[in-house]
Amino acid sequence: MPSMTLAEKIIASAAGLSSVTPGEIVTCKVDLAMIHDSSGPRRAGKMLDELGVPIWDKEKLVVITDHYTNDPDPGSLKIQAITHKWVNDKKLPHFFPEQGICHVVLPEKGFLKPGLFCVGGDSHSTTGGAFGAFMVGIGATEMVGVMATGEIWIRVPQTLQVNISGQLSPGLAAKDVILKLCGEIGVMGANYMVVDYCGTAVQAMSIDERMTLTNMAAELGAKTGLIVPDKVTSDWLTAAGVKNIDIMNWQNDKNATVAKVIDMDATTLCPQVAAPSNPENTSDVTDYSGTFVEQAYIGACTGAKLADLRMAAAVVRGHKVVKGMRFFVAPATTHIQDLAQTEGTLEILKDAGAVVLPSGCGGCIGQGAARLEENMTGISTTNRNFVGRAGPASSELYLGSAYSVAAAALTGKITDPREFL
Amino acid sequence: MTINRHLIEGRAWVYGDNIDTDQLAPIHSYKDKNAEEGCKFCLESIDPNFSMKVEDGDIFVAGANMGIGSSREQAPLHLKLLGIRAILAKSFSRIFYRNTLNLGVSALICLEVERISSGDILNVDPLKGRVNNLTTGETLECDPLPEHLMEIINDGGLMPHLKRKLF
Numbered sequence: 001m002p003s004m005t006l007a008e009k010i011i012a013s014a015a016g017l018s019s020v021t022p023g024e025i026v027t028c029k030v031d032l033a034m035i036h037d038s039s040g041p042r043r044a045g046k047m048l049d050e051l052g053v054p055i056w057d058k059e060k061l062v063v064i065t066d067h068y069t070n071d072p073d074p075g076s077l078k079i080q081a082i083t084h085k086w087v088n089d090k091k092l093p094h095f096f097p098e099q100g101i102c103h104v105v106l107p108e109k110g111f112l113k114p115g116l117f118c119v120g121g122d123s124h125s126t127t128g129g130a131f132g133a134f135m136v137g138i139g140a141t142e143m144v145g146v147m148a149t150g151e152i153w154i155r156v157p158q159t160l161q162v163n164i165s166g167q168l169s170p171g172l173a174a175k176d177v178i179l180k181l182c183g184e185i186g187v188m189g190a191n192y193m194v195v196d197y198c199g200t201a202v203q204a205m206s207i208d209e210r211m212t213l214t215n216m217a218a219e220l221g222a223k224t225g226l227i228v229p230d231k232v233t234s235d236w237l238t239a240a241g242v243k244n245i246d247i248m249n250w251q252n253d254k255n256a257t258v259a260k261v262i263d264m265d266a267t268t269l270c271p272q273v274a275a276p277s278n279p280e281n282t283s284d285v286t287d288y289s290g291t292f293v294e295q296a297y298i299g300a301c302t303g304a305k306l307a308d309l310r311m312a313a314a315v316v317r318g319h320k321v322v323k324g325m326r327f328f329v330a331p332a333t334t335h336i337q338d339l340a341q342t343e344g345t346l347e348i349l350k351d352a353g354a355v356v357l358p359s360g361c362g363g364c365i366g367q368g369a370a371r372l373e374e375n376m377t378g379i380s381t382t383n384r385n386f387v388g389r390a391g392p393a394s395s396e397l398y399l400g401s402a403y404s405v406a407a408a409a410l411t412g413k414i415t416d417p418r419e420f421l
Numbered sequence: 422m423t424i425n426r427h428l429i430e431g432r433a434w435v436y437g438d439n440i441d442t443d444q445l446a447p448i449h450s451y452k453d454k455n456a457e458e459g460c461k462f463c464l465e466s467i468d469p470n471f472s473m474k475v476e477d478g479d480i481f482v483a484g485a486n487m488g489i490g491s492s493r494e495q496a497p498l499h500l501k502l503l504g505i506r507a508i509l510a511k512s513f514s515r516i517f518y519r520n521t522l523n524l525g526v527s528a529l530i531c532l533e534v535e536r537i538s539s540g541d542i543l544n545v546d547p548l549k550g551r552v553n554n555l556t557t558g559e560t561l562e563c564d565p566l567p568e569h570l571m572e573i574i575n576d577g578g579l580m581p582h583l584k585r586k587l588f
Contacts, residue, residue: 025567039492047580053587068452075453123492123516139494139520141579148583153569187439188486192515221486223515278439366448386443386490393466 003253005159006228007194010134010250014117022158022259032060032111032133033146034120036102037079038067041086043140044121048147055090056150062094062111063087064102069360070368100333100359103127103215103301107207108335110241114229114250119146124301124383126222129214130207131237132229132250134194137218157194157223158259164199166267171418173311174209175303175381175401177201177264178216179272183282185262191221193259196252201266202227207236208307215302216383219279228252271417273379274399277387285404288414295378296321296409298349298402299330299357300364303381306336306345308402313345315406315420316352322412328370330357352409366390372397379408427575429507429527429545430555431478433537436467440483442490442517451495460499477504480545482537484510487528488517497521497528507545509534509552509563522570525578531563547574 002019004012012020014028035044040063048055055061065083068076080097087095096105103124106112114132119125121143128135136154138146146152164177181189195217202210210227217225227233229247237245271285298304298312309331321327329349331337337359340346350356355369363370364382372378372391378398380390385397400408403417410420443466450462464471481500487510488496497520500508507527511534521528527547537543541556550565566574576582 025569039494043494051580051583051587078453121492123490125492137492137516139492139516139523141494141523142519145523145579145583148587187489188512188514191486191512221489221514384443384490386441388447388466389443 003255003257005196005252005256005258006132006250007134007159007196007226008156008256010115010117011154011156013115020156022156024156025153026156027151027153028117030060030119030146030150030152031116032062032118033143034062034064034102034106034118034125035143036067036122037065037083039121039140039143041083042079044143044147045086047141047144051144051148053148055147058090058092061092061147062106063092063096064105065097066101066360067365068367069098070358070362098360100335101301101361104305104332104336107131108240108333113237113242113245114233114247119143119152123218124215126217126224127211127215127301129217129224129226130210132227132233134224134226136224155192157192159196160190160193160222161196161198161258161261162264163261164197164201164264164266166265167201167204168266168269171403171421172269172271173401173403174205174212176269176272177266178213179274179279179282179399180264180269182216182219182274182279183272185220186280187219187278188221190217193222195220195222195225196258197225197227203230206307207232208305211305212302219383271401271404273404273414274385276396276398277385279384279399285400285414285416288398289416291398291414292412293377293379293398293408293414294324295326295328295370295372295376296405297328297363297370297378297380297382298405299328299362299370299380300382301332302383303402304330304332304336306339308381309336309340309345309349311402312406313348315403315417316410317348319352319410319420321353321409325409325412327354327409328357328363329354330362330370331359334359363390379405379414381405427546427548427571429480431480431506431543432476433480433482433539433541433543434475435482435537435539438484439486439489442488442493442496445488446493446495446499450499451493456495456498456502459495460502463499463503472503475503475505478506479504480543481505481508482510482534483508484534485512487513489514492516494520494524497524497526501526507547509545522573523579525574527566527574529563529566531561533561536561547571
């Protein structure tokens with residue numbers, strides 16, 4: 001059998017083939033599909049009902065609400081009502097309403113493991129690659145096809161290997177790595193490819209940090225991101241209650257072909273900030289030092305996991321936010337919020353002046369209290385800063401790590417977080 | 422398959438690189454509005470008059486990375502409802518590409534889009550991978566759609582395609 005990458009092995013297995021090669025178009029059986037309240041029941045669900053066919057396998061469908069859970073406005077309430085009704089009508093076994101952001105809830109509940117071929121009705125479904133699963137984002141109509149047939153066509157992607165050597169210095173995070181990469185290769189730098197993150201710095205990362213890398217493979221234009229599973233993966237999954245975890249069979253073959261390799265040195269990396277209004281407008285934090293910001297937001301699937309909250313706490317411990325600053329923390333899931341509360345991390349953030357918001361997509365998509373106002377400039381741990389995403393078109397958004405966002409909350413300006421560590 | 426059924430002829434609207442899904446479908450355009458209403462907000466942040474200018478049968482021409490961003494299908498749906506019948510771009514963001522074809526609108530990779538100006542009349546053949554610019558008289562190459570995608574386009578999108586396959 002020819003040498004294959006992990007991605008190729010998962011696709012071949014899902015397609016029932018002994019091997020696949022990049023460029024080939026194959027039809028895969030889906031092991032797991034995830035939908036949320038925005039593109040799920042109210043769009044894909046409605047179309048599936050129009051088609052009048054049953055869901056191929058209810059055990060393999062997970063529904064999570066996170067997009068319109070922050071505001072009690074009539075529009076949001078109606079979407080929640082539609083979601084609940086559809087799930088009840090279909091008698092779906094896996095429904096997690098208002099427990100946090102889908103990309104983080106899904107692994108927390110034990111649905112992901114190495115070797116699975118998964119789809120999600122959201123572009124950041126790439127996050128699943130942190131667990132050695134091949135997971136891609138798809139749109140609503142495509143999801144109808146999956147729910148009806150359990151299958152999807154895919155063009156086998158080429159591999160972009162990102163080898164991150166050395167180790168991250170104090171005050172640096174996976175977010176700095178991925179923003180640097182966005183700056184280096186741009187938002188179409190990995191179009192149609194799978195990004196395989198490897199190297200000593202990745203091996204040393206926690207699952208939370210690995211999820212930041214795979215999440216933002218979407219910002220590189222990639223089909224998905226993947227990190228080859230290891231003991232860190234299996235320990236995390238075991239703790240989440242996952243059974244039958246196979247690490248050994250889901251590795252890259254030694255001589256597998258990769259289309260391109262990018263080498264990065266984590267040791268010399270500076271904290272990174274992406275300026276408005278594209279994640280590739282990235283530069284060292286020091287290049288933007290002094291830029292005035294009125295809001296700091298620690299939130300989103302990519303930026304409010306427990307590791308992110310701990311980073312923010314390390315910066316603000318014993319300090320207060322600058323007068324007039326709006327400092328919001330929206331833990332990615334209610335489970336993370338509970339953990340942060342128990343260990344004292346949330347208290348440190350609140351003591352500094354953080355307002356804790358409900359878990360959900362919230363400010364990242366311009367919903368809830370953290371929506372930017374007209375002409376407002378903010379900094380956040382989210383993954384996109386396109387015009388009009390997090391607020392009106394006149395607002396501007398910088399992206400940074402939880403360290404950098406917390407530092408800006410204290411000073412009211414973009415600040416090198418290492419000054420506080 | 423009838424011979425010329427897939428040919429598309431229309432007027433071009435030319436935009437640049439990285440047209441993103443927040444521009445095509447800002448959240449206030451689809452959270453609590455139906456798509457017929459929401460499509461009026463399409464591209465308002467870069468061209469407030471776009472939805473009023475575009476007409477049925479027109480062709481959208483973009484630079485690189487067309488449709489970057491979210492998986493929201495309202496992005497290509499808004500273009501479709503405004504009358505866009507084909508989208509040509511140097512490259513596409515992958516989810517937008519699939520969403521567009523799933524809605525029955527041809528999405529074609531054309532490296533020579535610079536030779537198209539807004540207002541040009543184009544004749545597009547997605548099967549042969551050819552764009553005739555009737556205004557300039559030039560013929561441009563584009564990647565032909567693979568057979569399995571042409572089948573979806575000929576059926577009018579993935580929904581009618583599924584109806585045909587499943588019943």
